Amino acid sequence: MSESGSSDQDGASAFQSFFQTVSEFSTPLCVKVYRLSVVPPTPLPVLPCLDHEAMLHEGILPHAAAYVQDHASGDLHELVFVPAERRVEVDTVSTWGECSPEAHRLFLERLRRAVPDAAIHVRRPSRLRGERRVATACRAHVKLRDVLLGDDLERTGAAIDRLQTIGALMEKQSRVASWGARTVMTPLLAVVGFLAYQILGRLGASLGADLSEFLQYVAVGVTGAYFLYYGLKAVQLTEMANRVWKRSAEYALIVAERRRLRAAADRPTDPSR
DSSP states (O other): OOHHHHHHHHHHHHHHHHHHHHTTTEEEEEEEEESOOOOOSSOOOEEEOHHHHTTOOSOSOOEEEEEEEETTTOOEEEEEEEGGGTEEEEESSTTTTSSOHHHHHHHHHHHHHHOTTSEEEEEOOOTTTTHHHHHHHHHHHOOHHHHHHOSOHHHHHHHHHHHHHHHHHHHHHHHHHHHHHHHHHHHHHHHHHHHHHHHHHHTHHHHOHHHHHHHHHHHHHHHHHHHHHHHHHHHHHHHHHHHHHHHHHHHHHHHHHHHHHHHHHHSOOOTTO
16 A cells, blocks of 8 residues: 555544544534545535635645534534644634534533544634635525535525525626726826826925925825735635635535435335345
8 A cells, every 4th residue: 555545544544533532522414525535434425625625736734624513502613633733623714603602612622621632723713814704794695504404405505506696796896806906006006106206396396305205205105005905905805705605615515415315315225135
């Protein structure tokens, strides 16, 4: 067996052990994998980790994530397990609005007792990347609890389709902002710089050379800072649109897997076998 194959098998085995430990105080509902071959002991939706698969590089360690439901509170949590580092990440972004602060604290205490040898980190929403806004926008249309536990898969599927449409519109809106940043920023900055130097240069005699030069720098600097902010905002909008689309794609994969598992469970078995 090759070294990479042995490493994948060891990682999958470590996740299976972690999976069983977590199952003592929570119910796994879905598994997401990245470069690991994981087979849950019970039929569960298994899908790729879209966030990291979309990055198209090999700098991310193989890992697996699971959505779980706490036995005590019924709240939802997402756990990301990295076997190579014995690291567990509790992602509060994907389960935004599905877990109370007190339930989150108690769940962390149980998790630390269950896996004392693992490094446990809590991932919170990034304001810079607009993750809280994305989570709130997605939850307004589709709740994670309905995706993982809801019985009406048709209604949930229709809500996911609407969210995908919204994500596509957000992406188009971000393109408008990006186009404006690329095409308008440079000529407008050049015009502002030219006018600032012309106007303030003529007023140099009355203002003084030092003050006139300072005002020229301020005018160009403020304009450049504004356009830089505009460009970064366009990048942020694109990032947020991608996250909404990936969230809706993940939800669609989960619902499709739940439909497949439900159809398999309802399929009559052949008594002759």
